[in-house]
Structures are given as structure tokens and as C-alpha cells.
Amino acid sequence: MNSLISIDNLSFEFPDHPVLKEFTLELNAGERLGISGPNGSGKTTLLRLLMGLEKGAIGSLTILDRSCKTESDFQEIRKEVGYLFQNSDDQLFCPTVFEDVAFGPINQGLSSKEAHDIAHETLESLGLSDLRRRITYKLSYGQKRLVALATILAMKPKVLLLDEPTNGLDDASENRLTQILTELPQEMIIISHNQPFLEKVATRTQLFESVS
Amino acid sequence: MLLERVTDRQTLLDKLDPRVRVFIAGILSLLPIVVDRFETAGIVLGLAALVCLLERIPGRYLIQRCIAVNTFMVMMIAILPWSVRGEVIVTFGNLEYSQEGLLQALLILVKCNTVMLTFTAWISTMEAVVLGHALDKLHLPSKLIHLFLFTLRYLTVLEDEYRQLRQAMALRQFRPKLNGHTLKTFGNLVGMLLVRALDRSERIMDAMICRGYSGKFYTMRHYVVRTIDYCAIACVVLLTASILGWNFV
Numbered sequence: 001m002n003s004l005i006s007i008d009n010l011s012f013e014f015p016d017h018p019v020l021k022e023f024t025l026e027l028n029a030g031e032r033l034g035i036s037g038p039n040g041s042g043k044t045t046l047l048r049l050l051m052g053l054e055k056g057a058i059g060s061l062t063i064l065d066r067s068c069k070t071e072s073d074f075q076e077i078r079k080e081v082g083y084l085f086q087n088s089d090d091q092l093f094c095p096t097v098f099e100d101v102a103f104g105p106i107n108q109g110l111s112s113k114e115a116h117d118i119a120h121e122t123l124e125s126l127g128l129s130d131l132r133r134r135i136t137y138k139l140s141y142g143q144k145r146l147v148a149l150a151t152i153l154a155m156k157p158k159v160l161l162l163d164e165p166t167n168g169l170d171d172a173s174e175n176r177l178t179q180i181l182t183e184l185p186q187e188m189i190i191i192s193h194n195q196p197f198l199e200k201v202a203t204r205t206q207l208f209e210s211v212s
Numbered sequence: 213m214l215l216e217r218v219t220d221r222q223t224l225l226d227k228l229d230p231r232v233r234v235f236i237a238g239i240l241s242l243l244p245i246v247v248d249r250f251e252t253a254g255i256v257l258g259l260a261a262l263v264c265l266l267e268r269i270p271g272r273y274l275i276q277r278c279i280a281v282n283t284f285m286v287m288m289i290a291i292l293p294w295s296v297r298g299e300v301i302v303t304f305g306n307l308e309y310s311q312e313g314l315l316q317a318l319l320i321l322v323k324c325n326t327v328m329l330t331f332t333a334w335i336s337t338m339e340a341v342v343l344g345h346a347l348d349k350l351h352l353p354s355k356l357i358h359l360f361l362f363t364l365r366y367l368t369v370l371e372d373e374y375r376q377l378r379q380a381m382a383l384r385q386f387r388p389k390l391n392g393h394t395l396k397t398f399g400n401l402v403g404m405l406l407v408r409a410l411d412r413s414e415r416i417m418d419a420m421i422c423r424g425y426s427g428k429f430y431t432m433r434h435y436v437v438r439t440i441d442y443c444a445i446a447c448v449v450l451l452t453a454s455i456l457g458w459n460f461v
Contacts, residue, residue, distance in 0.1 A: 053418050075424075083422050089369050090415040095341040095361050096433075107424030135341055137368045155423060 003028050003062075004159050004187050005050065010059035012042075012049060019045050020057070021211045027159070032181070033189050034198035037208025043191045044086065046208075047161045050189075051083050064158060079108060082157035082186075086164045088144035092136040097147050098123070100136060104155040122154040126180060142173030149180070160188035166197050218336045223267045225337060230346035232441040236448050237334035243452050244326040250315075252459040253322045259451075260329035267333050274332065281328050285321045292317040340364050345433050366412070373408060377401055 005027040012020040019042035027033050037043055048054045050063065052074025061068045063077050085091045094100035098119055105115035123129050128150055131143060139147060145165065152160065165181070166174050174197065181188070181201050192198050198205055225233060244256045264274065293301075293313025302309040335343065341364060348357045381397065388394045 048418075051418075051422055053421070078422050078424060085415065085419060087415070090412060091419045093362065093365055093416050093420065095344065095365060099433075103425075104423040107426060107428075135339075137365055151423065 004064055005189070006060075006062040007050075008060045008062075010049070010057055010061060012045065012054065012057040018211045020049075022059070025206065027187055027189055029187065030203070031187050032201055032203045033187075034202030034205035035189060035191050035208050036193055036195070036198065036205065038210050041208055041210040043208050044163055047083060047163055047189070047191065050161060051078060051081065079155070080158045082152035082155060082160045084149055084152055084160065084162045084165060086167060088141075088148040089137075091148045091151065092139075092144060095135060096132075097128075097134050097136055097139070098132045100147065101151050101154045104151060108155060118154050118156075122150050126150050126153070142169050142176075145169060145173070145177070146180075149177075153184075157186060160184070160186050162188060162190045162192075164191055164193070166192060166194045218269055218273055218332070219267075221268070223337050225263075225267060225334060227440060228444055229435050229437050229441045230338060230342050231349050231435060232437060232444060233334050233338065234343070234346045234350060236444060237330060239448055239452055240330045240334070241327045243455065244323040244330075247323075247455065247459045248319070249459050250319065250322070252455050253319060253326070255455060257322050257326045257329070260326045260333060263333040264329050267337055269332055269337070277328060277332060278325070281324060282321070285324060288320065289314070289317045292320075342433075346435070349435060366409075369412070370405065370409060374401075374405055377404060 003026045005025070007023060007025040010020055010023045011018075023046070025033075035043060035046075045054060049057050049061070052068065052071065055071075064080055066073060066076065068074055068077055092100050094103055101119040101122055102115040105118045106112065110118070120129075120132075123132055126146060126149065128143075128146055131139065131147060134143075136144070136147070145168075149165075162181075165177060169177065174194075178197060178200050181190075190198065190202060228236075240256075240260070244253060244260075247253050247256060293309045293311075293316075294307050296310050296313030296316060297308075298310035298312030300308045301311055301314065338346075341361070344357060344361045344364065347360070348354070378401070381401070386397060388398075
């Protein structure tokens, strides 16, 4: 197995406008692929297609050696692919940080004790243990982003999809995120407009072109 | 802010298990409803006030709550006695304002304030999230708990969005007046908030699906009932029993 995600000739359109036309992309082992492109060109839609949150694309989509077509294919994929949303407020819905991080592992069928341990480990590895008992809506913007990343990493994904991870972060938070991402073992696709950030983190970049 | 607890300090009641607090608050707010004599109702009111004092509830907060409850009560004292038969104090045409009616209204006033003070002392000093957890552990319907917790989580987000939109409006020289333009603008504002909330709820649902959500929601905190909790329950039960005894025997 060499390529983790392989998109071949994928086309997708919303009722009023086309988004992807015969789009092709490969994510290979050991890669951190940066994708940049104009606003509204469908980068986020691409990630949503990969997670099966948008349906009805034409073409072939292979993720972790599994050809993805139906909802049940994507349900399997979601256990192994972590998706960081553009807006962390959408992603952190549990009252406390700790519960939010433990939410995924529990859904994966782990016992309460195991989920507890994983949540602890994950928060500690990101240096977020102090935030454990905090209420999610009282976190700062940068903290929310890192906690959102923790909620995804707690599910031990094989691949990460990150949508504008540095959006709205100050320099210190951005540096911290850069360091965390470069130290992670996972392959990832990173959508970003932030060129200096992509140069530091990505091993390869691909320009996303608007269809229309 | 809307969801902040009344005080940031650790209070006396924080030593108790949250479930026990909710349970006791339930009993203590049922008690004034059951009693029907001024002496006993007065004692229960006094107890509630005492707990407020021990919890050191800020005076301003208490006064605000008292005003809210008692404005309504004033109306009741003015209206209720006209419809109760008894010794007449005032007459107005065919209508008679009775002493019995006035006493009944005053008793309701006392009871109402007791319930308000009880909840202020026992519940409003809790972090709202903790209250949600406690209710969950008390096995209230999980759908209600989800609604409560999600409301807690996203009310502040919506509030922020509302404030931002209002500021954006103010920056473009919008001043609310009594005219069509204002009505239309507020209509747009509310509409925009609704649409955004709907969009957001869809994104949250997506986020939950991405993390394997399948209809169950878990709260992770665990509470332990300790000796002090049993003591508190025993005291409250004893107190309730003796007050009820005095009232009815």
C-alpha cells in the first residue's frame, strides 16, 4: 500500500454550480500535502466528500485501500480519518474539554475507563492537561483549536484532514500548532492560505483550481 | 453573563454532591407548597433566607430576583381578595375585598418567595454544566439533558453572533426607532440568527458523525455520595418531617 488517499477523476456539483471536475489527487505514505486555492473554490467541499458528508460525486474515491461509495463505507472511514473543522466552535459540543476528547473513543466502543485514559494521554501529549476541566465555551480561540485537534487525535486516526488550521491564530499559537503537526506521525491533507505555514509543515503542495 | 453562577467562590454547599443538592432543593421547594399555616410557612421562609445568608449570595442579585417575583405578587394581592368570600375590608360597587382573601394572597406571597430563595441558595450557586450532569445522573430523560447541555454550549455562541450583528448595525449608523425600517431591520437580524443557528446545527451534527456519534451521549463526570451528603439528607428529612408535623397535627 503506497497511497493512503487516492482521488481519481472526481466530479461533484451543487445544484447551482459545479465544484469539482475530473479532480485527481494522491496522498502517499509519509506525506503532508498542502492544498491552497481561491476562496469558494471547493476545498472544504473536497474534505467533506472525503468524509462522506457530501454525497453524489462521480468518479473514484479510495481511502486506506477501501473504495468509498456508500454510507457504510464512510462509517468505516470515519473511524480512521480525523477531520479538523474550520470553526472549532462547531466541533466542540460537549460541556467540558475532557468529555469532548473522550466522546470519540467512547463512540469507538471503548470502555469508560479506556476512553478516560486515552483522553488523558492525548491532552497530555499536546500539553493541554491544564484545560481538562475547563468549560469548552470559555476557552480562547487558540485553545479551542488545539482542543479540537485533541478530540480528533484521541480517536487515533491514520490520516488527518485539516481545514484552515491556522485561521485566526496568533503567532505563538501558530508556532505551537506548526510544531505539533510536524511531530505527528500521521499523513495529512492541509488546506491553508497561509504560505509560510505550508512551507514549514507540508512536504508537498498542490494548487486547487476553481472549476467555473 | 447569562450562564455564570452567582458567585465564583467555593461556597458551603459546594461540599455536597450536586445530585444531593438538586434532590434537597426539590424537597425544600415542595415543603412550602404543602404547608398551610403562617407560622410554618414563615419558618420555612426563614430557613431559606438563612441558607442564602450562609451561601453569601450577593445582595444585588437577591434584590433583582425579589423584584422580579414580587412585582407579580403585588398584582396578585391586588386582585385575588376580590374573589374570596369573608370579612369585608373594602367594597367597590358590588365587589368586596375580603380579609380571608388577603391572608390567602399573603400566604402565597410567602410561599413563592420561599421557593425562589431555596432555588437561589441551592441551585443558582452551581455551575450550570454541573447541574446538567447532576440531572443526568438523577436519570431525567436524556433528551432533555441534551437539550439543556447543548443550549448551555451554544447560547453564548449565539449571543456573540447577535452582539456582533448589532455592533455591525450600529457602526452603520442604525438607531432603532418606531418605524418600518427598524421593524424590517430587526426582522432581518432575527432571520439571520435563525439561519446561522440552523447552519451551525448541521455542522455540529457533521462533527458528531465524523466522530462516530450513533445516538448516545455520555457525561464523564462521576460523583460520589459521602457521609456529609447522607448527613445533609438526614437533616433535611428530619426538618421537613417536624415542620409538616407541627403544621398538620
